[in-house]
Amino acid sequence: MHNIENVSDDIFWVGVNDRKTQRFENYLPLDKGVSYNSYLILDEKVALIDTVEIGTSENFLEKVEGVLQGRKIDYLIINHMEPDHAGAIKDIIRLYPDVTLVGNVKTFPMLDAFYDCAKEGCENNRLVVKEGDTLELGKHTLTFAMVPMVHWPESMVTYESSTGTLFSNDAFGSFGSLDGGIFDDQLNLSFYEDEMRRYYSNIVGKYGAPTQAAIKKLGGLDIKCIAPCHGPVWRTDISRVLGHYDAWSKMEPEAEGVVIVYGSMYGNTEKMANAIARQLSKEGIIDIKLYDASKTDHSYIISDIWKYQGLIIGSCSHNNAVYPKVQPLLSKLQNYGLKNRYLGIFGNMMWSGGGVKGIQAFADSLRGVEVVGEPVEVKGSPRSEDYTKLEAIATAMADKLKAARK
């Protein structure tokens, strides 16, 4: 059987790649695709861990049947009810009508809400598990742990103790299809770690406290392999992966650097952004990420904001407010409660302003963000004295970053 991978002797990756869907959750670009990972455990009893998005079901079922070789599935473990994993539940029930659905007390009301269970056959054969419950398959034992709000209320993870495999659901998942390699040691990790951060920051990012609680809970387990629902299966350096989640969920920056993001109609705010970037470079800052908020999808900008300690935001004025292509970024960061960052502010205007005022209001709403330097608002084309003020923001930012060097 092709395109199946052994996670261990009797655990199989039966995931699928999706390179067709343009946007995850219909808003996050999937430039490099995504995988929906599902795992099959063959033992005295057979268990399937999660399914896939409905559009990829045919390919998935072919793999499942290929591994089963005529056997039936006894248990379908539903770690998460989001449709990109629960999408093929109906297909599994249709093919294996005796399968027992395993979920927690919050799983089944969602199943009932998504599906017409009386019609689809998912009304019966339900096993409700709670924290710490175990399910014996033979040689393999599954233990269930609830991880509410990582990133849905019913989210749970399943630990298989004989192999030390944690089926972690969306936690530790990343965007990017699996183009040949399945495991971390078979892949270029710099790409997947970036995509893992983009996934975390945009999807799980608001739920730092529940993620911290989950990390503490799972910390006592002997984890040899993390098998998430998206992206690579991690088996080489588990502590590195756990370390990423620990830092990201605390919103601790990963690296020295500055994200400059601006919105500009006629180029004046852009000129200001360039001047700030140049001065940061003169101050010895190497990682400077300069983004036009109208052009780059915000999910990439947010991922870099998660990575770096410095953030400098600029906006032209638009109807007495922040430019419409900058405002959604501010709203999302506000919703996520951005913290542990230094912030610089600049903007452009022609009559009574609005851009800088809006960014300042954003800064005031966040407790964990420290404004560095004096906000600079320029009318039209920046003059020499304006550049001096913009450079002062860059220098103040660089001073903060240098002071934080260990």
Ligand SMILES: Cc1cc2nc3c(=O)[nH]c(=O)nc-3n(C[C@H](O)[C@H](O)[C@H](O)COP(=O)(O)O)c2cc1C
């Ligand atoms: C639709 C529209 C609304 C604007 N609203 C404001 C405003 O509320 N206050 C203001 O001072 N300037 C306003 N402006 C003027 C621009 O902010 C100003 O020209 C600025 O220099 C543009 O910066 P940019 O070159 O970076 O695009 C508006 C311009 C447009 C086209």
